[in-house]
Amino acid sequence: PLCGMGASPSLLCRSLQAFAVLQWVFSFLGLGESPEPEDPGLFFTLLMVYLLFTPLWAFSVFYLVWLYLDWDTPNRGGRRCMWMRNWSIWKHQRDYFPIKLVKTAELPPDRNYMLSSHPHGIMANGIFCNFCTDSNNFSQLFPGLRPHLATLAGLFCLPIYREYIMFLGLCSVSHKSLDFILSQPQLGQAVVILIGGAQEALYAVPGEHHVVLRRRKGFVRLALRHGASLVPVYSFGENDVFKLKTFAEDSWQYLCQVTFKKLMGFSPCIFWGRGLFSANTWGLLPFAVPITTVVGHPIPVPRCLSPTEEQVDHYHALYMRALEQLFEDHKESYGVPASTHLTFL
Secondary structure (H helix, E strand, O other), rough: OOOOOOOOOHHHHHHHHHHHHHHHHHHHHHHOOOOOOOOOOOHHHHHHHHHHHOOHHHHHHHHHHHHOOOOOOHHHOOOOOHHOOOOOOHHHHHHHHEEEEEOOOOOOOOOEEEEEEEEEOOOOOHHHHHHHHHOOOHHHOOOOOOOEEEEEEHHHHHOOOOHHHHHOOOOOOOHHHHHHHHHOOOOEEEEEEEEHHHHOOOOOOOOOEEEOOOOOOOOHHHHHHHEEEEEEEEEEHHHHHHHHEEOOOHHHHHHHHHHHHHHHOOOOOOOEEOOOOOOOOOOOOOOOOOOEEEEEOOOOOOOOOOOOOHHHHHHHHHHHHHHHHHHHHHHHHHHHOOOOOEEEE
């Protein structure tokens, strides 16, 4: 192969990898191509409006009719395309860092799963690579499982872009959408949720490991309603690919970030990486730091259509302990000092 993990990359290989990562970054910033976007992503909406006033107006009209007829698809499992999930560009993106996927336990396809992922980081590079593409052979490591990365429902209102993210296997994070997936007669459904979401992006400081989890219990309640096993997932290195400007929680800047997040669903962050031609200059290219996504052991959860608060608290506590143990068991293998521990917020 032209480029490969473990090989000494040529100039052409590194250029391809940098291009693959940059297209992700600019898509993230300009189109909202992310599980938790930093930009509303109105490019294609504006394009559709513009075409209405050109000789290509029929394209916009026919697409809007299609959009109306297809409106509920994101809430009914989406529409994945394995051809797109296997594009070579995702392998180049994987090799830039590089990104790895580690399996620690069998996840038999005779049940459903709630893969709860941490941390969010700035752009969730590891989660996108490992669960929205097959560049790290998810389908071979976990045969019979069908991953669905849940993202903001608003993204599926965006013309054309909604088709793109559905092809990659993303679905709406709404209750209607997740209930539909976990109610399918075909078992082996694996819903992937970034539990900390946009709030956690505010704590994506290199070398630190903060997860927003203490008051996030909705995913446990959903797992109980469907009897889906809880699976902790942690991406080591996710917080290290960008530098982040943080603000004290009692500062007006932090208050503005939190308020904006409540209103818009995403958090404005001040972050930077390296330059395209030099690691010593500022830019938007992430630092080439290894990211390793470790999938933990499943926690069996009974099915309970109306779970009590005591049940939710019990399995939430079990999950927190399992996530902490996963972190402690693997941290030194992936460059985290033994003295560093997971901080729950």
